[in-house]
Amino acid sequence: MRGVMNAVTGGAATPAEIARTTGLDRSEVEAILDHLSRRGRVRLETLGCGPSACTGCGLKGGSCSGK
Template sequence: MTTPMRGVLNAVSGGAATPAEIARTTGLDRSEVEAILGHLSRRGRIQLETLGCGPSACTGCGLKSAPCPGKS
C-alpha cells in the first residue's frame, strides 16, 4: 500500500507539475496534495516553484517542451 506522501512523490517524479495534476494522478483531494507538498518542501525533499505566464516565464521553465500547466 502506497502512503499519500509516497503517492505525491511518485506523481512529481513521474512529471506531474501542479497540485491539480498530482491530485488527478493520486486520487487525493487537492487540499491534501497542497498540504503534503508544503510538508515536503519544508523538509527539503522538493523545491516548489511558481509557474507563471509572462514575457520570459517559459525561458527557464523545465516544462517548456511540455504543455504549459500555467496556461490551462
C-alpha cells in the first residue's frame, strides 16, 4: 500500500501508471486503490472523454488511453 500511495503522491494518475511505477499487477493496484478509497485515503475519479474533454485534461498527450 505504501508503494501505491507513494506513486499517487508522486503524480501517477491512473492504475496503469501506478502499476508501472510500483511493479504491481494492475488488478493488485485497483484492489489497493479501492481499499484506500474506502478508508478515505484517496478519492477515485472516473476520467471521461468527450468532444472537449482533453482541452483541460492533465493527461493529454501523456498516459490517456483516449488520445
